[in-house]
Amino acid sequence: xxxxxxxxxxxxxxxxxxxxxxxxxxxxxxxxxxxxRVIDAHGLIALPGLVDLHAHLREPGGEGSETILSxxxxxxxxxxxxxxxxxxxxxxxxxAELVELVAERGRHAGYVQVxxxxxxxxxxxxxxxxxxxxxxxxxAAVTVFSDDGKCVGxxxxxxxxxxYVATFDGVIAQHAQDPRLAIDGVVNEGxxxxxxxxxxxxxxxxESIIARDxxxxxxxxxxxxxxxxSTAGSVDVIRWAKKRGISVTAEVTPHHLLLTDDRxxxxxxxxxxxxPLRTSEDVEELRRAVADGTIDIVATDHAPHANSTKDCxxxxxxxxxxxxxxxxxxxxxxxxxxxHIGWIDVARVLSVTPAEIGRVDGYASPLTVGCPANIxxxxxxxxxxxxxxxxxxxxxxxxxxxxTLPGHVMSTIFRGIETxxxxxLVAPELVRNA
Amino acid sequence: xxHLISTRDFTTDTAIAILDTAxxxxxxRSRDVKKLPTLRGKTxxxxxxxxxTRTRLSFEAAxxxxxxxxxxxTTQGSSVSKGESLKDTLQTLEAMGADFIxxxxxxxxxxxxxxxxxxxDAHIINAGDGTHEHPTxxxxxxxxxRSRLRGDDARGKDLAGISVVIVGDIxxxxxxxxxxxxxxxxxxxxxxxxxxxLLPREIEGWDATVVSTLDExxxxxxxxxxxxxxxxxxxTSGFFPSESEFSALWGMNHSRLSRLPSTSIVMHPxxxxxxxxxxxxxxxxxxxxxxxxxxxxxxxxMAVLYTLMGDSR
Numbered sequence: 001x002x003x004x005x006x007x008x009x010x011x012x013x014x015x016x017x018x019x020x021x022x023x024x025x026x027x028x029x030x031x032x033x034x035x036x037r038v039i040d041a042h043g044l045i046a047l048p049g050l051v052d053l054h055a056h057l058r059e060p061g062g063e064g065s066e067t068i069l070s071x072x073x074x075x076x077x078x079x080x081x082x083x084x085x086x087x088x089x090x091x092x093x094x095x096a097e098l099v100e101l102v103a104e105r106g107r108h109a110g111y112v113q114v115x116x117x118x119x120x121x122x123x124x125x126x127x128x129x130x131x132x133x134x135x136x137x138x139x140a141a142v143t144v145f146s147d148d149g150k151c152v153g154x155x156x157x158x159x160x161x162x163x164y165v166a167t168f169d170g171v172i173a174q175h176a177q178d179p180r181l182a183i184d185g186v187v188n189e190g191x192x193x194x195x196x197x198x199x200x201x202x203x204x205x206x207e208s209i210i211a212r213d214x215x216x217x218x219x220x221x222x223x224x225x226x227x228x229x230s231t232a233g234s235v236d237v238i239r240w241a242k243k244r245g246i247s248v249t250a251e252v253t254p255h256h257l258l259l260t261d262d263r264x265x266x267x268x269x270x271x272x273x274x275x276p277l278r279t280s281e282d283v284e285e286l287r288r289a290v291a292d293g294t295i296d297i298v299a300t301d302h303a304p305h306a307n308s309t310k311d312c313x314x315x316x317x318x319x320x321x322x323x324x325x326x327x328x329x330x331x332x333x334x335x336x337x338x339x340h341i342g343w344i345d346v347a348r349v350l351s352v353t354p355a356e357i358g359r360v361d362g363y364a365s366p367l368t369v370g371c372p373a374n375i376x377x378x379x380x381x382x383x384x385x386x387x388x389x390x391x392x393x394x395x396x397x398x399x400x401x402x403x404t405l406p407g408h409v410m411s412t413i414f415r416g417i418e419t420x421x422x423x424x425l426v427a428p429e430l431v432r433n434a
Numbered sequence: 435x436x437h438l439i440s441t442r443d444f445t446t447d448t449a450i451a452i453l454d455t456a457x458x459x460x461x462x463r464s465r466d467v468k469k470l471p472t473l474r475g476k477t478x479x480x481x482x483x484x485x486x487t488r489t490r491l492s493f494e495a496a497x498x499x500x501x502x503x504x505x506x507x508t509t510q511g512s513s514v515s516k517g518e519s520l521k522d523t524l525q526t527l528e529a530m531g532a533d534f535i536x537x538x539x540x541x542x543x544x545x546x547x548x549x550x551x552x553x554x555d556a557h558i559i560n561a562g563d564g565t566h567e568h569p570t571x572x573x574x575x576x577x578x579x580r581s582r583l584r585g586d587d588a589r590g591k592d593l594a595g596i597s598v599v600i601v602g603d604i605x606x607x608x609x610x611x612x613x614x615x616x617x618x619x620x621x622x623x624x625x626x627x628x629x630x631x632l633l634p635r636e637i638e639g640w641d642a643t644v645v646s647t648l649d650e651x652x653x654x655x656x657x658x659x660x661x662x663x664x665x666x667x668x669x670t671s672g673f674f675p676s677e678s679e680f681s682a683l684w685g686m687n688h689s690r691l692s693r694l695p696s697t698s699i700v701m702h703p704x705x706x707x708x709x710x711x712x713x714x715x716x717x718x719x720x721x722x723x724x725x726x727x728x729x730x731x732x733x734x735x736m737a738v739l740y741t742l743m744g745d746s747r
Binding site: 189190191195196197198200266267268308311312314316 | 544638
């Protein structure tokens with residue numbers, strides 16, 4: 001099978017044709033070759049297939065809100081070709097058997113490469129290390145370890161975990177939330193929590209853990225990744241750590257780049273998320289931090305929840321938002337259209353660097369001859385009111401419904417297979433049999 | 435207004451109108467026949483997911499005085515624990531014929547969520563939601579202040595020029611939150627006195643003066659000192675070191691009362707911890723409005739039901 005993409009702007013720059021042969025990019029340039037399938041990409045931007053370092057696919061145990069198949073479809077619709085699946089499933093992904101099961105189901109679904117994240121501690125309890133070596137050496141070859149949803153709060157456990165994971169060239173992705181400081185917090189602590197009478201989640205609960213962990217990472221000489229950075233103070237700490245040469249990387253979610261805590265003022269649980277939405281000053285600083293490289297990547301923290309846990313009171317609602325389908329549009333809206341970054345940077349923060357942090361092969365030299373054919377074609381000029389019809393996962397808890405957002409993924413090509421074609425998600429059997 | 439959720443919903447004029455209606459309701463309650471037929475054939479459902487005998491009885495008395503039928507649903511904790519959601523519970527109650535739902539819940543925002551999502555058609559009256567608001571308490575407090583300090587000329591008046599100190603656990607108090615908002619709307623000046631652990635953050639928008647101790651506030655000779663109930667578990671969770679220290683710095687006692695003008699009043703929403711936030715002698719003094727607040731509560735809640743009845747938007 002050969003695919004010829006005609007006239008795409010490579011990383012938003014010069015226009016060229018791309019010839020895909022099998023699962024590999026065969027040629028790039030002004031091409032005269034014919035192909036089994038020709039995609040007219042004039043007006044579209046070609047990006048490398050996107051890589052998400054942080055998604056909750058919920059399977060096993062949470063199939064009522066998402067499955068590996070439905071989450072893979074949401075990912076493909078959003079232009080992703082690799083997704084890291086968080087470990088807080090039921091049972092928890094803390095053994096070789098479980099991560100192999102997740103990877104295998106991802107392969108079977110066929111829309112994206114599903115890379116399991118292993119738990120840091122057994123059952124996410126924060127006490128005993130999970131089977132880290134077993135997961136690293138399993139067929140799933142786990143490289144990223146996280147108790148996400150929970151913070152590795154105990155300093156000694158975190159020290160040991162950093163050291164132990166470093167043995168396998170892995171990285172710990174820390175959910176930075178001091179469990180005592182943020183106890184029962186459900187909204188950013190500040191003007192909004194005071195008005196709403198809701199327990200505040202103070203920014204210092206995030207910043208103090210990041211400060212502790214960068215020092216630990218420096219001390220033991222290990223890699224550290226910070227999940228969903230949400231405050232300007234966290235950016236300061238990470239900037240300081242990088243200047244000092246500490247091996248730390250950081251992510252921000254699309255929603256923290258766009259939404260602020262006053263969204264909570266009507267107690268609408270679609271805006272309940274952990275870490276909470278912060279202030280406009282935080283949003284501005286997070287955008288600048290992506291632009292200057294302090295924050296390395298954008299990761300979705302895609303967190304599907306069944307309607308019953310969102311159509312309820314703020315207190316009873318689950319934390320989390322779906323984000324795979326909307327990530328690229330929000331990044332364009334919040335970062336590209338505002339002049340913070342260009343499309344080459346979009347490729348960096350949504351593909352090259354997340355792949356590098358997760359040690360995923362095939363993404364180091366995007367859109368070059370000989371590399372795997374993972375390509376996303378986006379129409380940046382198409383701007384639409386975001387609705388649930390844009391969602392393809394098992395849940396609809398998107399905070400962006402009703403927003404006008406730019407950018408439409410017209411094609412996603414995963415290892416030479418179209419998972420999104422002419423702006424439409426391809427059916428499961430066609431993807432599987434391709 | 436169709437619902438009463440927050441004192442934020444009031445303009446100065448709508449708040450004064452309710453206080454004035456409450457004057458009429460006080461008159462009704464002093465007559466031989468203490469009832470009006472306004473809500474005959476209507477049902478008021480008291481739905482209390484959190485125990486509060488006084489507030490429930492006050493709403494019940496108000497509803498009965500307007501000739502409504504009253505049904506009561508109380509449960510310890512929410513029935514979510516039994517697998518039924520709040521939404522299902524309320525829709526069930528409405529199906530049984532509730533025209534008004536008086537809702538008390540231990541979680542902030544529940545009344546807002548119920549009203550915003552149109553889960554039910556009934557009028558929703560927030561009878562206290564978590565640490566958010568308790569608007570009828572604030573209304574009855576404003577009514578009590580106005581009656582005491584404006585006397586027979588109260589009708590039509592706001593609270594301009596009146597200085598109110600709210601002291602104690604502001605952070606966890608729905609009474610303080612609703613009062614701070616409503617008192618400003620009515621033109622009063624508000625001072626908050628509390629340890630930093632019991633003050634919410636970033637409350638510049640409340641337009642209140644903040645002082646550390648009650649003595650600092652007493653020096654300004656306020657017209658009103660509003661004390662708040664202190665939940666004893668706040669001490670064990672480290673918000674202040676001991677009852678005696680709290681009482682020494684933020685308790686309303688005889689010595690502090692003696693430094694106030696004789697026209698000043700001391701309020702408490704009840705139930706009181708005598709000896710902690712308010713001393714027994716102060717609570718029983720002529721300057722205390724504690725029992726008056728309870729009596730005014732019934733008239734004020736009649737006024738609220740009466741007002742909502744006339745407006746379904």
